[in-house]
Amino acid sequence: MFIADIEGFRNHIMVAVQRIGGPTKTAHAAQVSNATVHSWIKQRRISNIDKARVLASLAGMDVQLLRPTR
Numbered sequence: 001m002f003i004a005d006i007e008g009f010r011n012h013i014m015v016a017v018q019r020i021g022g023p024t025k026t027a028h029a030a031q032v033s034n035a036t037v038h039s040w041i042k043q044r045r046i047s048n049i050d051k052a053r054v055l056a057s058l059a060g061m062d063v064q065l066l067r068p069t070r
Contacts (some may be wrong), residue, residue: 011067013040016059030054 020026023037030037030051045067046052052067 019059
């Protein structure tokens with residue numbers, strides 16, 4: 001099982017965090033705490049659009065994957 005697959009669904013936040021280099025590097029890049037990054041992973045969503053854009057850019061992903069509107 002791929003580490004970013006949870007309950008059969010791809011966790012795009014975890015994929016982004018892995019691409020960036022882990023929770024600590026992601027937290028520094030987004031200027032948030034490690035706890036916030038882990039919360040994003042658990043929720044599978046980044047509620048702050050500005051933070052989602054930063055992570056999407058760094059991870060080379062579409063922001064829609066990190067902050068779906070539906």
